[in-house]
Amino acid sequence: MKIEDLNALKQSGEKITCLTAYDASFAAVFDTCGVDIVLVGDSLGNVIQGSKNTLGVSMDEMIYHTQAVAKGARKALLIADMPYQSYTNAKQTLENAKRLMDVGAQMVKFEGGRELEASFKVLQDNNIPVCGHLGLQPQSILEIGGYKVQGRSKNDAQRILDDAKMLEDWGVKTIVLECIPASLAKQISQSLSIPTIGIGAGVDCDGQVLVGYDMLGITQNPPKFVQNFLTNGSVKSATDDFIQAVKNSTFPTDVHSF
Numbered sequence: 257m258k259i260e261d262l263n264a265l266k267q268s269g270e271k272i273t274c275l276t277a278y279d280a281s282f283a284a285v286f287d288t289c290g291v292d293i294v295l296v297g298d299s300l301g302n303v304i305q306g307s308k309n310t311l312g313v314s315m316d317e318m319i320y321h322t323q324a325v326a327k328g329a330r331k332a333l334l335i336a337d338m339p340y341q342s343y344t345n346a347k348q349t350l351e352n353a354k355r356l357m358d359v360g361a362q363m364v365k366f367e368g369g370r371e372l373e374a375s376f377k378v379l380q381d382n383n384i385p386v387c388g389h390l391g392l393q394p395q396s397i398l399e400i401g402g403y404k405v406q407g408r409s410k411n412d413a414q415r416i417l418d419d420a421k422m423l424e425d426w427g428v429k430t431i432v433l434e435c436i437p438a439s440l441a442k443q444i445s446q447s448l449s450i451p452t453i454g455i456g457a458g459v460d461c462d463g464q465v466l467v468g469y470d471m472l473g474i475t476q477n478p479p480k481f482v483q484n485f486l487t488n489g490s491v492k493s494a495t496d497d498f499i500q501a502v503k504n505s506t507f508p509t510d511v512h513s514f
C-alpha cells in the first residue's frame with residue numbers, strides 16, 4: 257500500500273483497515289490477510305509491557321518493534337508511533353522520525369495539534385510522511401485525567417476540527433481520531449481531503465484501527481468500543497472478518513462506539 261492509495265480509498269468510499277502489530281509474526285498474518293495499514297503503536301506499553309499507560313515506552317523500544325514488524329509486513333503500509341517526549345522540538349522530532357524510517361517505517365505518527373507546528377513542519381520539509389492523532393491522546397493521560405471521550409463540548413469539538421484542518425494544511429497524510437463523538441468524527445472526515453482513521457469514533461471515519469490484541473480478544477478489560485473478532489476459528493479468520501466488517505461498515509456498530 258502506498259500513501260497515495262490511502263487517498264484513493266477515501267475517494268472511492270472504500271474503508272481503510274488498520275491493525276497494530278509489534279512483532280514479525282502478527283504483522284505477517286495481518287499483512288497476508290490484506291490489512292491496509294500495520295501500525296506499530298506505542299500501545300505496546302500496555303499490551304506487551306503490561307503498563308497502565310504508554311508513557312514509559314522509549315525510542316529504542318519503538319525501533320526494536322518497528323524493525324521486527326518491518327520483516328513481517330510486506331504489502332501493508334507501515335506506520336510507527338513516536339513515543340512520549342520523543343518530539344518535543346523540531347530537531348529531536350526529525351532525528352527520531354529518521355531513526356524509525358531507517359528501520360522500515362513508511363510514515364510516523366504522533367499525538368497533538370497546533371502546539372506541535374514546528375514538529376509537523378520539519379517533517380514536511382524533510383519529506384517524512386506523518387499520521388496525526390487527535391481526540392483522546394493517550395500520551396496526555398495524566399493531564400486529561402483518564403481515558404475519556406474528548407470533544408464533547410462545542411469549544412473542544414471546534415478545536416479538534418480546527419486542528420485537523422491545520423494538520424492537513426501542514427501536509428499530514430492521514431489522521432487517527434480516537435474516542436470522539438461519532439458526529440464530530442463524521443464532520444471532520446467530510447471536511448478533509450485526507451483520510452481519517454477512527455478508534456472509538458463511529459462508523460463514518462474513512463477507516464478503522466484496532467489494537468491487534470483487542471481485535472483478537474486477548475486484552476483484559478478492553479475499551480467498550482472494541483469487538484472481539486476471534487469468537488471461533490483462527491487468527492487468520494478473525495483478521496479476515498475484521499477487514500470485511502470495516503469494508504462493509506458493519507464495524508463499529510452503535511453499541512461499540514460513542
Ligand code: KIV
Binds near residue numbers: 276296298300
Ligand atoms: O498506540 C496505538 O496503538 C494507537 C492506536 C490505538 C491508534 O495509537
